[in-house]
Ligand SMILES: Nc1ncnc2c1ncn2[C@@H]1O[C@H](COP(=O)(O)OP(=O)(O)O)[C@@H](O)[C@H]1O
C-alpha cells in the first residue's frame with residue numbers, strides 16, 4: 001500500500017526532518033510510528049497525502065507515485081486525521097463538516113445524508129449534529145474529526161496522535177473503533193499502549209531516520225531499543 005524509498009526532506013530553514021527514510025506497509029496492515037518529539041513523524045505523515053513532497057527519494061501509494069500530477073488521486077486514497085481536530089473542523093455545524101468531503105466529490109445529497117447519519121450514530125455524535133464544532137468537548141471534536149475522514153472511506157487511514165486529548169473511556173472507544181476498521185492504517189503516537197492495542201507492526205524514528213521496525217510486541221517490549229530512541233516501555237510493561 002505504501003512504499004517509501006530513501007526519502008529526505010528539508011524545511012526552508014535548513015532543518016533536515018527526514019533523512020533517507022524507507023518503509024513498506026502492506027495492504028490491510030496496521031502500522032505504528034513512534035519516536036521522541038521532533039523525530040520527523042508528522043513530517044513523514046504529511047508526505048503521504050502530498051502536502052510535502054520529498055526532496056530526494058520516492059513515495060508511492062497503492063502503486064501511484066506521490067507527485068504533483070497525482071495529488072488529487074492520492075488524496076482520494078488517504079484519509080489523514082490531523083493531530084489537532086480544530087484543523088479538520090471548519091464549518092459552523094458538525095453535520096456540515098461531516099458531509100463536506102463527499103459533497104465536494106459530487107456524491108448525491110440523499111446518499112451522503114444517510115451515510116453521515118449512520119456514521120454519527122455509530123460514533124455517538126448524532127445528538128450533537130447541529131452544534132458548532134467549536135462548542136464540542138476535545139473528545140467529541142476528536143471523534144468528529146474522525147467522522148469527516150471515515151465518511152470518505154479512505155483505503156489508507158493515517159492518524160497523528162489520535163489519543164492525545166482523550167479520557168480513558170474515549171481512548172478505549174477509539175481503540176475499538178480503530179480495530180474494527182478494515183482499511184490500511186498508520187498511527188503516530190506517544191501512547192505506546194494504544195500502539196500495542198491497535199498495530200501489527202511498529203517503526204521507530206529518531207532524528208529524521210528510521211531506526212528500527214518489527215512486530216509490535218517485540219519492538220515495544222525491548223527496553224534497550226526504546227531507550228536508545230528516547231522512548232519508554234508502554235505503561236502496561238512498566239510494572
Ligand atoms: N515548519 C517547520 N520549519 C522548520 N523546522 C520544522 C518545521 N516543522 C517541523 N520542523 C522540525 O522538523 C523536525 C521534525 O519535526 P516533526 O516532524 O514535527 O516531528 P515529530 O512529529 O516527530 O514530533 C524537528 O526538528 C522540527 O523542529
Ligand SMILES: [Mg+2]
Pocket residue numbers: 041042043
Ligand atoms: Mg508530530
